[in-house]
Amino acid sequence: MNDELTAELSRIAPVKRDEPMSRHVTFGVGGPADLFVSVKNEEQLREAFVSGKRHGVAVHILGSGSNVLVGDGGIRGLVIDNQHAEIGEPWENGVGPRVRAGSGLSFATLARRMANGGYGGVEWACGIPGSLGGAVVSNAGAYGRSLGDVLISARLTNPDGEVSELSAADLELDYRRSALASGTIGESAVLSVDVRLQKGDAEALKETIRRFDEQRKSAQPTGQNCGSVFKNPPDKAAWEFVDGAGLRGHRIGNAQFSEQHSNFILNLGGATAKDITSLIELAQERIRERTGVEMTPEVAFVGEFE
Numbered sequence: 312m313n314d315e316l317t318a319e320l321s322r323i324a325p326v327k328r329d330e331p332m333s334r335h336v337t338f339g340v341g342g343p344a345d346l347f348v349s350v351k352n353e354e355q356l357r358e359a360f361v362s363g364k365r366h367g368v369a370v371h372i373l374g375s376g377s378n379v380l381v382g383d384g385g386i387r388g389l390v391i392d393n394q395h396a397e398i399g400e401p402w403e404n405g406v407g408p409r410v411r412a413g414s415g416l417s418f419a420t421l422a423r424r425m426a427n428g429g430y431g432g433v434e435w436a437c438g439i440p441g442s443l444g445g446a447v448v449s450n451a452g453a454y455g456r457s458l459g460d461v462l463i464s465a466r467l468t469n470p471d472g473e474v475s476e477l478s479a480a481d482l483e484l485d486y487r488r489s490a491l492a493s494g495t496i497g498e499s500a501v502l503s504v505d506v507r508l509q510k511g512d513a514e515a516l517k518e519t520i521r522r523f524d525e526q527r528k529s530a531q532p533t534g535q536n537c538g539s540v541f542k543n544p545p546d547k548a549a550w551e552f553v554d555g556a557g558l559r560g561h562r563i564g565n566a567q568f569s570e571q572h573s574n575f576i577l578n579l580g581g582a583t584a585k586d587i588t589s590l591i592e593l594a595q596e597r598i599r600e601r602t603g604v605e606m607t608p609e610v611a612f613v614g615e616f617e
């Protein structure tokens with residue numbers, strides 16, 4: 312890998328070579344990234360992104376790694392580990408309170424911090440482990456709400472370091488979709504997001520979060536996974552299709568469709584990306600044959616698969 316780039320990145324933030332991605336993603340699988348830089352603030356994030364692009368290498372931004380499946384062959388190029396989790400105080404702008412948060416802050420942390428301070432509007436996101444940058448890319452949501460409902464704007468940098476502020480409409484946020492994911496806006500890094508809040512009662516908000524936590528605990532498995540594997544087709548939940556294909560609990564290698572929630576795949580320990588893609592492909596094939604429905608993965612595939 313380019314020594315000049317490595318030297319340039321080292322002046323911005325700590326860099327590692329051949330860093331195993333399995334350490335950084337919730338699935339716990341994936342081969343090494345050529346270069347891995349951990350950034351802690353907006354300036355480092357912007358500079359690392361611009362630097363990688365200027366040197367012509369593939370640049371992958373990693374938020375919390377909770378929606379990616381990294382191939383066993385790893386990632387060629389640069390991975391930017393986004394730990395820019397700075398958050399300001401909520402402020403009023405005439406139409407209600409809002410807050411600006413760094414794109415590396417987890418959506419769940421934002422929801423909990425705001426509730427503790429007596430601000431609602433995002434309490435439904437208390438169980439979404441991904442970063443706000445990742446939440447923009449997939450328009451993350453839960454319980455019938457999504458980031459697009461509360462996003463005032465997101466600040467993004469392009470590969471030349473030019474920063475722009477885009478609204479939810481500009482970002483084309485829709486069910487688990489965005490202009491970033493579909494590529495209708497060019498390659499960009501999300502730097503920060505501004506979110507609309509509502510003033511509320513901290514105790515009532517914390518109680519709501521406690522109920523959401525209980526609901527999740529009873530519905531979703533713990534352990535190494537990436538949340539929902541497939542997007543819900545229009546008329547029926549994805550888990551019903553996986554069940555219909557007889558795959559609840561089905562295991563390949565060390566990966567298994569969860570017995571508790573069949574739209575989750577669990578790494579039982581030592582699973583490979585190949586085990587997981589084999590399960591995904593098997594489900595897609597069986598569901599296509601039985602119902603004609605094409606199941607779209609919600610998880611993003613990154614790096615080299617065999």
Ligand SMILES: Cc1cc2nc3c(=O)[nH]c(=O)nc-3n(C[C@H](O)[C@H](O)[C@H](O)COP(=O)(O)OP(=O)(O)OC[C@H]3O[C@@H](n4cnc5c(N)ncnc54)[C@H](O)[C@@H]3O)c2cc1C
Nearest residue numbers: 374375376377378379441442444445446451452501537538
């Ligand atoms: C236990 C569990 C529960 C979950 N529950 C939910 C849920 O209820 N609702 C839901 O919607 N999702 C859920 N998810 C999935 C996941 O948390 C979300 O999709 C989340 O938004 C992903 O964010 P991330 O930071 O982990 O993204 P990553 O997995 O790190 O990255 C995902 C994609 O976004 C890109 N990206 C990340 N940050 C940036 C940035 N700053 N700029 C540009 N691109 C970026 C990456 O390059 C990658 O292509 C769950 C996952 C788990 C493991």
